[in-house]
Amino acid sequence: MKVNGFAHPAPSDPRRLLSDHLRHDLGLTGTHVGCEHGVCGCCTVLLDGAPVRSCLMLAVQAEGHDVTTIEGLAPGGSQLHPVQQAFHECHGLQCGFCTPGFVMSVVGLLAQHPHPTEEQVDEGIAGNLCRCTGYASIRRAVTRAAVLLAPLTPDPSPLGGEGANPADRSSSGGEGAGTSP
């Protein structure tokens, strides 16, 4: 498998979780581990560009795929990735435990919705837990990241795939809904 652009052999024990493989075998401790059952989101990494929970994958399953961790987001390390920059500017972190997972989820969110609505921002970060910030600064960071990324991404077509679906959720709170138009 490739991790942050470098090829690594898969671990010999198939029971090794991808999260543990990254942290313990490869020393990439930027990927955090909280709940290990998919709920907290702090272990989120990119698998072939799409965010996934590394605690819910066996490392052997990543064989033949590209994994990107928080360490690989800004290669060279001289300049922050726009999402990292936005978290920095908007104080999107306090203790920082949740931050790698949030950043990776937001990279995925903005790839899917380059100009997210408020509702899409809320939905996009709903799968990550933060015990410090109260989320307000993280929401601001997502909006800021979209602005920073805009010059770097091609303009979406006027009929872009998003927002055109009548079945979009009607609320972002606890009540989920989808109805016919």
Place this chain on the structure above:
Amino acid sequence: MKPPRFEYHAPSTVEEACALLASLEDAKVLAGGQSLMPLLNFRLARPSHLVDINRVGGLDRIYERDGGVAVQALARQAAVEDSELVARACPLLSAAVRLVAHRVIRNRGTVCGSIAHSDPASELPAVLLALGGHVVARSKRGERRIEAGELFAGVFETSIAPDELLVEAWFPKSPKPFAILEESRRHGDFALAGVVRAGDRLALFGVAPTPVLAGAKDPARGLQPSGDLEATPEFRLHLVRVLTDKAFAA
């Protein structure tokens, strides 16, 4: 290691996967892993063998069949969410899949895995039941079709045999009007209770060991949902009545 000891198999064809399931004692299929991996990490599941189907080629299609939509075993929930075909032919499924967990979970989780897992609070089994869809199960013994009404047997239990691989789920075209409404503590959590309307048909989830069909006039009749820290049985029945009224008010 967090997961218990198991022997790992990664077949590359459906035939190979079925041969493994036929010959191995106590094997479990691993699809998206979004339900099975937590169970392994907590050692609540201890299968002797894992048959990982993620390397099986040509099993991730979403295609039109018999006027409805067939979703193969490796089609991720995120792909179904983004599918124009699904939005056109079965918008109820598009709406329902958005209520399953979070996008990051849906990037791995499969529609078929959710149906095979058969959590009583899951949206997709209730959608399959409300629409009157079916699944196709394959084994060394052959292929068979299981109607939604015959599929769900109990909490986390289906009539899929241990040697069978669920190869696809078929959802009929959604009739109008349709609706899926649920109540949960936080967005992305499993629902406390939910309702699916497909035309005149109504299916409920989160209030019985399996999804159930009900009448819109008195949907809570005969139900005995369980209570837990999040909701009492009475509250779940209340939700079912209110959500049904909303679904049929449209």
